[in-house]
Amino acid sequence: MPVTLSVRMGTTLLLLTCLLACDSQQHQVSTDSAPVEMRAVAAELVQQDGQWRILRGGEPYFIKGAGGSHSPALLAQSGGNSVRTWSTDNAEAVLNSAQQNGLTVMLGLRLGKERHGFDYNDQQAVAEQKERVRQLVLKYKDHPALLAWGIGNEVDLFYTNTNVWYAVEEIAAMIQELDPNHLVTTVTAGIDKSKAELIAQRVPSIDYLSINIYGGLENLPAHLDSIGYQGAYVVTEWGPTGHWEVPKTEWGVPIEQSSTEKAQVYRHRYQQGIAAAPERALGSYAFLWGQKQETTPTWYGVFTEAGKANEVVDSLTYLWTGQWPLSRAPSISGFSLNGQTAGQSVHVKAGQAVNVQLTYQPGSEDSASIRWEVLPESTDIKAGGDPEARPQAAVLTVTPTEQPGQMAFAAPQTPGPYRLFAYVENATGKVATANIPFMVDGH
Template identity: 30%
Template sequence: MLRLILILFLCGLLASCQYQRPEDARVQIQEIEGQARFTIDGQVHEIKGLAGHTHLQEAHSIGANTIRTYDTTGLQSILDSAHHFGLKVVAGIWLPKSHVPWLYKNEEQRVKLSKELAVLGRKYRDHPALLSWCLGNELIFYDLMDFDFSSTYNRLLDSLRSGDPEHPVGTAFANYGHKAILNFALKIRSLDYLIINTFGRLPKLSEDMNDLDFLWSKPFLIGEFGENGPWETEWTKWGAPLEPSSSQKAEITGRRFKELPREHPNFLGALFFNWGWRHEQTDTWFNVFSKDGERSALYYALAKQYGDSPVPEIPKIKNLKIDHGTNANDFWFESNQWHEAQLEIPESLNQDSLEIRWSIRTEDWFFLKADSPPPLPDLIEYASDRQKIRFKTPGKAGPFRLYVSIHDRSGHFAAANLPFYVVQ
């Protein structure tokens, strides 16, 4: 025990040797009227943020001013486009998780990456769109005795700063996880700020941070927030997460903005997730846009927060039912049996201008994939009223999901889905 206490003391002593950023650095994090703020050339940059790096013209149109990348792929082009549209960039640098040995236990790889980060910093230090760096995303640094990771990370941090002393450097955590925060506080010196990715725990963030304020109190940026993730929402009895409709998500987004800890003196701002399209459990869970670039109600929920833009008439979903029910835990079906599905939309929508698309896909147990499972063929019968269908359950047992989306002629869509399970 005495040895552990001594090690922790020495770690804390090393971590306390804070890096002093140049006073004339172009981008600073400063306390202004009791509140942490990014400043650029002495001017406050109040973040209106989006996590993602596509659809930059639309980001500018809704009043956003900051975006986030997760790696350096195409960074030059992203920075140039961001500058064109008046956006600043939190540039992500991908690193493997803390337990991965090919980097953190490999001196050759550590030397190689250290040199690359110094070059990277020098290359972009003068780019006008660069706001800050994020060195690693959710690295899961839980092992207090893992000195391979901490020594490597400090080395990489120093290398990046040697190339670019002009911009703050942070790293991203999944929620304000006390183990990871404690390890960084004790063993990682001189981060300028923290980035917190948080969804369901957003209302508890200030409370979580207060627990460790005595040890490590730094400015923080919320790097991701929005609808609860599939790992923290309600699940069916067979483990399928229940996804709100895109219309429900727009309402949830308004509440999430109200939950941001704006009164916390270290709060720098927030980036809404996900500005773009990606498959995570489903094709629609976090996405503001469809795969084809259509805009959902989330787009206008963000526009209201960042620019107070008017909302046009767009597709909306009131409800999706299977056999007149909405409780997915009741959806245990035998194989090769016919059932009905009903989509409810507001009566005010002009149905003649809408296209309604239905599909059935196998449940995707992998949160992150390049794309969703393909639609299963020959299972859906359409009626003249596309709001209702008959569908036949697949011939094999297992979890599936019924999807529906509505598309108008102006580039908007709404989407919903329900999981069901087939038994034999």
């Protein structure tokens, strides 16, 4: 069922986001385990008693999803029911794994982006892209784990050529014809009045809007009212406050929330921006069910680089099931260098002994261990979730004390901006994370 956008005059609020895409006969795809029978499960968008909802296999289906395919078994155990991808890379394995764990998949169809050099005035390039997508749809459309097709991801981020929406419509209409069993959407970087109008006019073949939004999610239902959008929506990326939205140090680097603060933010934003709009919200995909370097190694992932779950996973479990897990992650309530917090723009001298105080609770365990790391401030900052290189860790000489959470370290000899990271891990393998930016001044 196509989206209908009725736009009235209202306050325009631009909600930016980052960041960070076979034939019709039944067949089988082999995996390392049992083969999966290719039999599509029909999903449709309906409006009943003034409420938009997804019916999958004829039953109401509310998306309790996460972006990323890390640890699908844990996602299912945590109460999740769907995963989102940004492309069809490794799609067969993702779909099969989802099926084996009782999950569905919003399969991303990667499109060229203007900021990467794709020209939507180039008719040949647009036609070749459409044909590539057609082949992918034919290849995966009968998989029983498939729920929806996501056409592109943030093709509107930093764009100027609005012809992209005509290309999205051509693909959406094609998919509706090729695959009547699954939902079709496109993913935007936030939503404002002018963008909503363009999509309404140029992309009538999508079923609903998919919106990536971080800070401001709690106000999304009211914002959609203000721009006149009364259709269904899915929040396809949401989570911590974005690195472009937080306070900065005096030298201009963003101050990251601790995992404890993030866990609280996830709960608040979900309850206000998704659960509070049952007549239109079809569910969401939390970001990121995995780990990535984006500004820092800990900003967006709900797992560490070692694959350890942080407090956000506990919060998502509560949001999806109504119950907290029996095993709880540690939490952090205070972090300072030489008695100063991150918001005070900490300066130290090269080689100086820096005193650290971390206040934490070990979660459901009796104790926890702390790992410390110093990284130079990242200089490989990209946009829209594009890949970034992780800084190489500085040599760290730690002088422990007898007090838990206290230690001293020698500041790097090379002047410049750095961050001290703390990883608190309890016996269940769950973690809490925090970091403080600091500036090393010359001797």
